[in-house]
Amino acid sequence: MVPAEQLSIPERVALITRNLEEVIGADELPGLLEQGMTLQHYIGLEISGRLHLGTGLMVMQKVRDLQQAGVKCRILLADWHTWLNDKLGGDREKIRKIGMGYFQTGLRASLAAVGGDPNSLEFIFGSDFYHHNDRYWEAFVDVCKNTTLNRIVRSVSIMGRSEGESMDFAKLLYPPMQVVDVFMLNSHIAHGGMDQRKAHVIARDVANALTIAPMRDSKGKVIKPIAIHGHLLLGLSKPTEWPVDPERLRELRTQMKMSKSKPASAVFLNDTPDEIRKKIRKAFCPPANEGMDFNPILDWTEHLIFNNQPDGLFIERKPENGGNIHFKSMESLKAAYADGSLHVMDLKSGLAEGLITLLAPVRKIFAEHAEMMAELEALL
RNA sequence: CCCGAGGUAGCCAAGUGGCCUAAGGCAGCGGACUGUAAAUUCGCCAUACGUUGGUUCAAAUCCAACCCUCGGGACCA
Known part of the structure; x- marks a missing residue:
């Protein structure tokens, strides 16, 4: 640096x-x-x-x-x-x-x-x-x-x-x-x-x-x-109103954001890799033809992956699904999502694995503080 | 301290003495359908109705006391 x-x-x-x-x-x-x-x-x-x-x-x-x-x-x-x-x-x-x-x-x-x-x-x-x-x-x-x-x-x-x-x-x-x-x-x-x-x-x-x-x-x-x-990350759940009416965006924003009180809408630093995979797999993720503005998966990919690391996103895929692929920019990823060459499942798993990797050091530190984590769970 | 409204599942909410072993909705969970989710569809989800007593053959539903929440008021003037 x-x-x-x-x-x-x-x-x-x-x-x-x-x-x-x-x-x-x-x-x-x-x-x-x-x-x-x-x-x-x-x-x-x-x-x-x-x-x-x-x-x-x-x-x-x-x-x-x-x-x-x-x-x-x-x-x-x-x-x-x-x-x-x-x-x-x-x-x-x-x-x-x-x-x-x-x-x-x-x-x-x-x-x-x-x-x-x-x-x-x-x-x-x-x-x-x-x-x-x-x-x-x-x-x-x-x-x-x-x-x-x-x-x-x-x-x-x-x-x-x-x-x-x-x-x-x-x-x-x-x-x-x-x-x-x-x-x-x-x-x-x-x-x-x-x-x-x-x-x-x-x-x-x-x-x-x-x-x-x-x-x-x-x-x-x-x-x-x-x-x-x-930016406030979108929650993973489906918005209460879909499709989103741009006129009502102001009031809807609040309900759409990721919230601690709705655990399914959020990923916590404490979540295990499997919990992260599960939450992301269950996340609302409409196809590109329904609009790409309020898609939490795309939102997270942009803000947590592309804005965060210069390497972009690497997605592992089975050969029959096109084989591994590496996106260097959000634009190219969105284009691939729009034209169907990137399947939702692959995007979801790519994002999940990306986040799991990103958070690995955090989990490691938490694991080193087992007593503190136990105290946290007891206090919540 | 007084008056009023109210306390039913995670949330909203019906039910005012037997048909309530508590409707409905949302959320959640499981399955079907989709190479995701959503939508659709099927199933599951309170032996319990603020607490404690009482009345009754029978109470979430009536009575009493108490606790709590909300609104208003009183006290200070």
Whole structure:
């Protein structure tokens, strides 16, 4: 890997912004890099149950890119947010244990698996960060004073909740806390899935008004956090509405995404090779003539295989099915799927084997921590 | 603390004294059909109705107490 100092600014910008669904404030990036600042990144993760591919591979791929671009990467293990959001039963003891053990181990292993540097990845525990930290709570009030109740209510989708649903008041602390996290961690780059954009947009909106913890560049000018949003992997199950009506895409997106609460829709880092094969074999995978936009198998192949490794996808096939084949790009694979020269079964098994290979180092690390894994299972 | 609504399978939900050894739907599981899934189709899937007592020949269905959820209110004024 080329050290970041040897990369040009456009090369670094390209690494930071590639393979994303959205970058807000991309134009501000070269300016910051030209100042020679060490950019800091952060992503906050709730400590819910098992880690899935969305976190393990999608998030960590981007962390790897950022590391390669010379950005300092940090993960906020958001135990308070988990507590506020009633995950893991809101049991703080449980949350802490899983966060300290399984999450850190699993995320480091995942980062290593996609070619990043696990040792320079920093973990910050929410409760440690907030403890005896008056400035945090001052900044919290500062953020709250610069946004509105309505805005906060509308942003609860970042925590997987809908505006209409009834909830305890504590839930409303979550979005502003997330915004404060960005500033208090001095994160020039705020990272999340597309579902996190509401919080990031609030952060950018309040950036200029903050008096407690504004972010500034080396010239003292206020920086708005640059928001980078990753693609949300499609769930493996058939969408509730098929074919998908483009008009209703906004609302359907949420239901279509891979979700921890629907185990069949997701692959977890803990899954055994056979479980991975089975889940992928059972996955919804419409033929090309029904459209290729909402096909989870193609979606995963693109985002987990092609965007992740330069080698592309190697598929083993029986001679009577055309023999082994190697795809170097998503375009060529899609073309083959469209013209029928690549059969679904072969695509599925190719993807499954690709993922199994990719995740092998993670499984190895988990196997070395049998006690931790047993504790996890006991706590879930 | 008061008033109201409600607690039936993983989820939604019918049933208000015997025909309920609990309808239906979704999800799930197994099979048929497809070299995948989906669609279609066949089969499986609560001895149990918030808890504990009581009334009755007979209760998910009536009564009592308690627990919990949701909405509203009271207290503070």
